[in-house]
Amino acid sequence: MDITASTVFIPGATSGIGLGLALRLQAAGSTVVVGGRRTERLAAIAAEHPGIGTVEIDTADPASIERARDEVVSRHPGLDAVVLMAGIMEAEEFKDPASLEIAERTVVTNLLGPIRLVHAFLPQLRAQGSATIMTVSSGLASVPLAATPTYNATKAGIHSLSETLRVQLETTxxxxxxxxxxxxRTDLMGLKDNPTALPLEDFLDEVMTILGAQPDVAEVLVERVKWQRFAEREGRYDEVFEALSSRYRG
Structure with a gap:
């Protein structure tokens, strides 16, 4: 991915990592369009950040995805990158039957949504000759957090999807x-004020450095996430899993 000259659509980029990445990519020279459900937030982003395009999209709604695709491609026929940022993270307690609603919503948003987005945008990306799909998983795809079982499962699914898509699309x-x-440190799960979480700007600094130095990188892994990503490979899985589980047990 050429961070200096791509045309990028990022659904789910009205705050946090998504918006931060959008602004960094724009500053690097790319054309960027962000998508989200909240029209008032999209309007604020357009006003606060001249040059950033906005499109309304609900990634849980197939019709909304198709409308957004048509709008983005119409405005930007050279679109050559899509970042599948949209996602939710909510604590759930399986002993509570009401948690099923959280689980179902999480699967639709975090797993089915990205799958639908890939199908919607793949013809456009293939037509460019050289293009990028960026998926967004999590350190929790490798070692899960007990408080968010379905979130972990969807992010593990995104990791697996990424691996297999890479093979299927390698000739395209x-x-x-x-x-x-x-x-x-974002609004996700109240991490914005959590001193143990990585500051957002530090995370974005590392991500942009990796993308700038390795435009063909397969996985963007900042140093902090390697504790989880390589835990099983390095024989530390039980240790890391217990450290994460202890937070749930209190």
């Missing part, structure tokens, strides 16, 4: 890049 000119954030 569409590269698949997986971004795996660690716990980062």
């Amino acid at each position: 000119g569409v590269r698949v890049v997986e971004l795996a954030p660690p716990a980062t």
